[in-house]
Amino acid sequence: MxxxxxxxxxxxxxxxxxxxxxxxxxxxxxxxxxxxxxxxNEAEQRVQQAREEKTERDRQLNQQHQAEAQKKAIQAQIRQLVGTNRLNRSHGESSYQFVHDKKIKKMYVDDLMVDQLARGRLAIICVSGEYEIVAEGVARKIQERDAQAVVVLHERTKDDLGDDDPYAGYEIPDDLMW
Structure with missing residues (x-):
């Protein structure tokens, strides 16, 4: 031929x-x-490049899904901590006002809770739009997971040992030498 x-x-x-x-x-x-x-072959190059781009997109999507799943897991942990450790404030007579998202909020608590909130022994947590009161230790755990969830947590001062100090009734002499 x-x-x-x-x-x-x-x-x-x-x-x-x-x-x-x-x-x-x-x-x-x-x-x-x-x-x-x-x-x-140019076609092989384009196929390889498209494959690499798809792999990169898939990796980024996977990272986003993992971040969302982790965020949901943290929110579930916070809800569980608040659910098991929240304090009953149903008999509150005194109003306690605080600022959240540039708005003044009000919640009714008893006088002991007002004092403990001011001293930093109790904290106010916002979970799913609801405000709850928890102990300071629980609030610190929640703060480690999500700092935005803790609305009110005052720092404790060194001179504020509180009501449960076993040596509160004893005076410290001025001439005490260590």
């Missing part, structure tokens, strides 16, 4: 000079190409 070039010569559509020039050009191209060099 004759090549396309031979067929074009027989039909008179190409001349011998052009055919010889094209053959020489192809021969030069083959000689210039190093032996063992593999021609990389």
């Amino acid at each position: 004759a090549s396309l070039q031979d067929q074009l010569l027989k039909a008179g559509l190409a001349d011998k000079k052009k055919a010889k020039a094209i053959r020489n050009e192809k021969h030069k191209q083959r000689k210039q190409q190093p032996k063992g060099a593999v021609q990389v």
Whole structure:
């Protein structure tokens, strides 16, 4: 079977000079190409690039899903901590006002809770739009997980040992030497 070039010569559509020039050009191209060099197909490159881009997108989506799952898990832990450790404030007579999201909020608590909130022994936590009162230790645990959940937690001062200090009734002499 004759090549396309031979067929074009027989039909008179190409001349011998052009055919010889094209053959020489192809021969030069083959000689210039190093032996063992593999021609990389552009289509393969595009497929590989698309595969890499898809892998990167999948990785980013996976990170987002993991971050959302972790955030939900933290919120569930906070809800559980508040649910098991919240204090009953149903008999509150005194109002305690605090600021949350640039708005003044009011909650009714008893006088002992007002004092303990001011001393930093109790804290106000916001979970799912509801305000609850928990002990300071629980509030610190919640604060480690999500600082935004703790609405009110005053710092305790060193001179405020509180009502449960066993040595509160004893005076410290001025001339005490250590």
